[in-house]
Amino acid sequence: xxxYLEFQIGKFIFKVxxxxxxxDEGMWVKIGKRHVEVGITDYLQQRNGxxxxxxxxxxxxxxxxxxxxVVIETIKVNISLSSPVSGKxxxxxxxxxxxxxxxxxxxxxxxxxxxIDLGGGDDGxxxxxxxxxxxxxxxxxxxQEVK
Amino acid sequence: MTDIIQKPKxxxxxxxxxxxxxxxxxREAAYNITEDLRPENTRxxxxxxxxxxxxxxxxxxxxxxxITIDGCKLACATKMVQESGGCVARxxxxxxxxxRYKQFKPQGIAELNEGGEKLAxxxxxxxxxxxxxxxSEQGEIENG
Numbered sequence: 001x002x003x004y005l006e007f008q009i010g011k012f013i014f015k016v017x018x019x020x021x022x023x024d025e026g027m028w029v030k031i032g033k034r035h036v037e038v039g040i041t042d043y044l045q046q047r048n049g050x051x052x053x054x055x056x057x058x059x060x061x062x063x064x065x066x067x068x069x070v071v072i073e074t075i076k077v078n079i080s081l082s083s084p085v086s087g088k089x090x091x092x093x094x095x096x097x098x099x100x101x102x103x104x105x106x107x108x109x110x111x112x113x114x115x116i117d118l119g120g121g122d123d124g125x126x127x128x129x130x131x132x133x134x135x136x137x138x139x140x141x142x143x144q145e146v147k
Numbered sequence: 148m149t150d151i152i153q154k155p156k157x158x159x160x161x162x163x164x165x166x167x168x169x170x171x172x173x174r175e176a177a178y179n180i181t182e183d184l185r186p187e188n189t190r191x192x193x194x195x196x197x198x199x200x201x202x203x204x205x206x207x208x209x210x211x212x213x214i215t216i217d218g219c220k221l222a223c224a225t226k227m228v229q230e231s232g233g234c235v236a237r238x239x240x241x242x243x244x245x246x247r248y249k250q251f252k253p254q255g256i257a258e259l260n261e262g263g264e265k266l267a268x269x270x271x272x273x274x275x276x277x278x279x280x281x282x283s284e285q286g287e288i289e290n291g
Contacts, residue, residue: 050220050242053249075169075219075242101242104220 005135009142015042017108022134023084035090039112043138045104049076054100056113061089065124070113085124091115156190157278158211160228162218163194168253169241170218172267179271185278197227208233212281214274237277244270
């Protein structure tokens, strides 16, 4: 079962899953045996509102760290998110086509975006933040915004 | 003897979100239905009147089937109709409709862009069909 760190700003509670790593931008990376799973954080989904569409790079795409991986359109904004790792997209969550709201409903579970096979070499994992580091970063960001 | 058959009415309750594009789409769709598409069979009730507990609005909602149009997942229109003793016959969420009409991207608040106007029209067209279904069901019940 996934465990979470949490912080609260006003009435909003933000969760950070402890079993994965994070990019500055708000993507999470869960390391598996054969590939990594990538999604967006609870903080990012709550900040940007209900997801209308999520366009993810298709299976087979080679992505480098920093390449655009997904474009998400919400009721508030359009955001382009870059890949937190380098590798090859081996699976795209089919829910992104039919029910992208799953990102809002379950960002750390059923709302995953893609699975990526790391290419070896500098795959970008070393640049990612620990759950505690990501929590501190986003808490600071959120506190600055409400001041 | 001539029977005067009063056409049954369906109440339309849109989101009241001011300053939100999706709220504006919901209200624009509601105006399209109640003023242009099905003026004979529908009646617009402002959500704010239900929130304030206005007697007439509560009574109208309690005595007619309602179609709610929500601008966000808080679903205030649907919740307020239920809390006012009404029956939500159909509920629509603007975001769900937008997912079906991706080409109509809504923008603007006081005034919708062309995409927003078209989305409101598409939503209104769908709701008009629902009004037809509800009124024919009601008519069948009332006429035995």
